[in-house]
Amino acid sequence: MAVAERTRTQKLTFFTYPSCTSCRKAKAWLAENGVHYEERHLFKNPPTSEELLEIIKMTTNGLDEILSTRSQRFKNLDVDIEEMSVSELLELLSEEPQLLKRPILTDGENLIVGFNQSAMKNLLG
Helix, strand or coil: CCHHHHHHHCCCEEEECCCCHHHHHHHHHHHHCCCCCEEEECCCCCCCHHHHHHHHHHCCCHHHHCECCCCHHHHHHCCCHHHCCHHHHHHHHHHCHHHECCCEEECCCCEEECCCHHHHHHHHC
16 A cells, blocks of 8 residues: 555644744645644643554664654753663653654654655655
């Protein structure tokens, strides 16, 4: 099944934060291209541990692809993620969504992290 066909039947979820520049760019691109999606405020309605596990399964580089290690929040935590179990890490990310790179766009099978116009074109046909 082609990606374009799949996205017509599957719900597109857009995890965003309004003051994030990349999120605003992605949202504008989606609007310009008439793409329908479910918007989730990353901090008010963060992904659950289960949703995060599904997101990580869609990555090519695992946790590195979604974890914002350069964020001040991550630096302030002073934790060694290498020492944490997967469930502890998922719980931490669910409780501290500012540790996630953004925006996150997924149709349940494909994932785009950050504003990536060419990836969005490919995903949405």
